[in-house]
Amino acid sequence: MTSVARETFGRIGIWSGALHASRVDDAGKAAIAEAAVELEELGYGTLWMGGSPSPDDAVALVAATRAVTVATGILSIWEHGAGEVAARIAGAGESARGRLVLGLGVSHDKLAPQYAKPYSAMVEYLDALDRAVPPVGGAQRILAALGPKMLRLAADRSLGAHPYLVTAEHTAEAREALGPDALLAPELSVVLDPDLDRARATARGMLEQYFQLPNYTNNLLRLGFTEDDFADGGSARLLDALFALGDADRVRARAGEYFDAGADHVAFQVLTASGGRSGLPLAAWRELASVFADQL
Numbered sequence: 001m002t003s004v005a006r007e008t009f010g011r012i013g014i015w016s017g018a019l020h021a022s023r024v025d026d027a028g029k030a031a032i033a034e035a036a037v038e039l040e041e042l043g044y045g046t047l048w049m050g051g052s053p054s055p056d057d058a059v060a061l062v063a064a065t066r067a068v069t070v071a072t073g074i075l076s077i078w079e080h081g082a083g084e085v086a087a088r089i090a091g092a093g094e095s096a097r098g099r100l101v102l103g104l105g106v107s108h109d110k111l112a113p114q115y116a117k118p119y120s121a122m123v124e125y126l127d128a129l130d131r132a133v134p135p136v137g138g139a140q141r142i143l144a145a146l147g148p149k150m151l152r153l154a155a156d157r158s159l160g161a162h163p164y165l166v167t168a169e170h171t172a173e174a175r176e177a178l179g180p181d182a183l184l185a186p187e188l189s190v191v192l193d194p195d196l197d198r199a200r201a202t203a204r205g206m207l208e209q210y211f212q213l214p215n216y217t218n219n220l221l222r223l224g225f226t227e228d229d230f231a232d233g234g235s236a237r238l239l240d241a242l243f244a245l246g247d248a249d250r251v252r253a254r255a256g257e258y259f260d261a262g263a264d265h266v267a268f269q270v271l272t273a274s275g276g277r278s279g280l281p282l283a284a285w286r287e288l289a290s291v292f293a294d295q296l
Helices: 003-009 026-042 055-064 082-091 094-099 118-131 148-157 168-178 196-207 214-222 227-233 236-242 248-260 282-291
Strands: 012-016 046-050 069-073 100-105 141-143 187-192 243-246 266-271
Touching (some): 026 046, 026 055, 026 282, 046 055, 055 069, 055 094, 082 094, 082 100, 082 118, 094 100, 100 118, 118 148, 141 148, 148 168, 168 248, 187 196, 187 248, 196 227, 196 236, 214 227, 227 236, 248 266, 248 282
Parallel strands (some): 012 046, 012 266, 069 100, 100 141, 187 243, 187 266
């Protein structure tokens, strides 16, 4: 990967499941567009559309902004065929294609009835994107990857990897698997709350759904956690390893651990006690931009 690609993503991005314009009414669409414009003005390098966005969601966010990179984080290969995705991106125009990065993932067997042979399915999907006219080549895509096999595929067939719900230790392992050139852009969930007990409660509210998905729990077990760490919403040890909890200075320190482990870019997902992962937490995004001003 060239330095140009790293500059395109920037050091810090925002990951949010609330950036899906297709899921809201006209007022909601306007609020998303305004938030995206402000995030770009604040200096964030990449806007990650969390959850399972569609190609139309991504194209709409590109249209609402001027120059920021927009990435899907993560589009499920089971929900949108490669031909459909390539055609929609092609129809968005050359300038949009230049700013849109297709984050792709195999999702989970509990969420996708057709889930089978995920690695082979991803290879076939990438092949289909390469055959499209125009193609959606490796420089336009990044893969959700946790294990060594998918990480190697990410390095070989895309810009790199966008791991979700991972520790700094996993980031170091991912860097080794990817090699020095591929982009490594982990998501890091943030709870800006100086009350540690309250911050952990917010984090546990987000974690509950992921304990039902073996792709995540198996990865955590590989990293040395145990089934006991999944009890009662997650142990303090697990929470402190997966999240940035506390004030903005603590978030900066935690992000530094991921950069030291080999990340090129960190995508912050802000969680709030009142709204969990929903909504547009503009105040928190502004606070983080202030703390990371020298990296934006």
